[in-house]
Amino acid sequence: MNPIFKIFPATALAALLAGCNGGITISDDSGMQSIRVHDGSIAIHRSGAPEADVTMAGDLSIDGKPVALAPNQRDLLKQFYAQVMLVRADGIATGKAGASMAGHAIGAVASGLAHGDPDSIGPAIDARAKTVEAKAMAICNDMVALKARQDAIAAALPAFKPYASIKGNNKTDCEKGQD
Numbered sequence: 001m002n003p004i005f006k007i008f009p010a011t012a013l014a015a016l017l018a019g020c021n022g023g024i025t026i027s028d029d030s031g032m033q034s035i036r037v038h039d040g041s042i043a044i045h046r047s048g049a050p051e052a053d054v055t056m057a058g059d060l061s062i063d064g065k066p067v068a069l070a071p072n073q074r075d076l077l078k079q080f081y082a083q084v085m086l087v088r089a090d091g092i093a094t095g096k097a098g099a100s101m102a103g104h105a106i107g108a109v110a111s112g113l114a115h116g117d118p119d120s121i122g123p124a125i126d127a128r129a130k131t132v133e134a135k136a137m138a139i140c141n142d143m144v145a146l147k148a149r150q151d152a153i154a155a156a157l158p159a160f161k162p163y164a165s166i167k168g169n170n171k172t173d174c175e176k177g178q179d
Contacts, residue, residue: 033165035084042084049162056081062159073157080149087142094135 033046044052050063058074058081060067069077147166154164 033163037084037088042081044163046163046165052160052163054081060157060160067157067159069157073153076149076153076156080146080153083142083146083149087139087146090135090138090142094139 033044036043036045040056042054044054046052052060052062054060054077056078058069058076058078060069060073060077143166150164150166154161
């Protein structure tokens with residue numbers, strides 16, 4: 001069984017869930033940027049730049065000031081918002097699957113030892129781990145799509161360029177993690 005962490009290369013972004021408020025923070029590994037879901041919008045924090053906010057309607061504000069947008073730019077921002085929400089949903093699903101796997105693992109260990117069959121423990125846990133791994137792979141693929149959305153916005157909207165710092169996350173990186 002491969003560790004889940006192998007799915008994400010060192011330079012990939014990590015999605016960290018804030019369970020109680022249903023939010024999510026996506027941070028780059030340098031700590032220079034984070035994307036946080038809050039109060040119906042997405043706040044993008046970038047070191048050395050004012051905060052940017054993106055709404056579900058595709059509105060963009062930087063440092064609290066609305067940015068004038070063409071219809072195609074607004075559409076790209078809507079897609080970005082939707083993609084962040086997909087990362088959030090898949091992150092929550094992965095967390096739940098991991099918690100379920102942990103509970104199942106404890107039960108499998110107890111049952112295997114109680115019945116004198118410790119060889120049954122590994123296969124029982126491995127089956128659940130594959131579910132968690134598949135869900136984690138969905139996050140990796142989500143991040144590939146999020147980077148593509150980010151890059152399209154940066155190309156179409158110069159004001160967004162300082163916030164386009166998702167790097168090195170591509171389909172090949174996800175596939176390498178399965179080795």
